Amino acid sequence: MREYVERSYRLLHRQQDLVFFQIAVKETDLDIGIPRDKLTTGLVEGVKKEIITLRRQLEQYIAANPVFLHTLEPFEPGPDAPEIARAMAGAAAAAGTGPMSAVAGAFAQNVGSYLARRCREVIVENGGDIYLRSSQTRKIGIFAGPSPFTNRLAIEIEPHRTPLGICTSSGTVGHSLSFGCADAAVILAPSALLADAVATAAANRVQGEDDLQAAVEFAMSIKTVTGALAIKNDNLAAAGAVKLAPM
Template sequence: MAETAVTIIAEEEYLPAITNSIFDSREIVEKCIVAHPEFRWSLEPLNIAGDELIMRMCNAANKAQVGPMAAVAGIIAERAVQAAIAEGCRHCIVDNGGDIAMILEKPLEIGIFAPGLENLGFHLEPCDQIIGICTSSATVGPSISFGAADAAVVIAQDVALADACATRLGNLVTSDNDEIIKDALAQILSIEGVAGAFVAINSKIAMKGTVPELRKVHFDSSQITKIQF
């Protein structure tokens, strides 16, 4: 957890609360890693008592059957949006490297960046509760994935859960075989709290549950949240 690359969309007055929340969350995770080095590297669920953030990560990871750091970007994004809401914000998007928490006063379109998909994205209507859309990939970005999906997306109100389950979904999609994809989606949708899931692999897409409307969207790949070197 040496870097955090975040894109924030909110009115400027809420930025201090959002950024302070991100720094605070990072500090909590870093302290946990010092006390429990296995927290950083484990690919299996762990149960570590401590701050609510740590326990939320462990709970989400247990449900998804992955390591707790699979939930770190989602929980940091969610807490940042919560901090903005506490200050009165009603429209806020925090994209933490493809793991997005948001509350929306107006419609939003989110592009899906995956090989073989051109200008495809999700259309979201306004919502007054936090929603998470989190993505893992075996072919794009720094995600650790044992599968082959170009994009494994999970939607849930619990953003930490969406993040952990996106990792699990990506691990399960080991090929573009229809039965493997179908079974992977079914497993993820069986997890309590998951609303919907979407997979893109080798220009093939599949989805299950409550997934935002797919639309043609136009986005600049330079706007994708990532570490800049």
């Protein structure tokens, strides 16, 4: 049985020098960190309008193309598709998954890019998928459900590696569809959409502890993925630019 965990995992990416606020529009529920002096009513309203616009584009496209929503295989949108749908489909095709595997990363990336034009420091988290832009080294804690690594281990991200997507998929925590049993598959890539889709595909490959190494090797075989980490119980495999640190 998969475990639902209240969004206490959001404490794992909080940073003391930033102020965090939340915006929820239907299923899109973002936790956003920016410098305190950048937080204004106008900026919050701008982010909300950005989310609403993106959702409207995606919802209208899905209404006309319901296969986009349901397929678990790569999908090629037509030329009339909005940019968000085409970007999701492209990332998912690289991972060998359906386009909705990139939806959380898509909203994190788009909102993060919107804020990055206004703020030097940005963290946008959407259901465990993160867009990060920073001028200083950051620690992002790892949430791996029942694994003893939860709340004890973090990934250290140096500023020159940002903007960066840091996305997590799990077969034991949360409500997102997964065919695996990984406690966590964490993927790093410049695109949060790609990191999201690859995290789904990597987590799908983990049925037990013996599958961890193959899952991270699969992830690293995908172009532009820079780091991969997979966890099951008290076992861990990592590859690429994954610098682990204690919380």
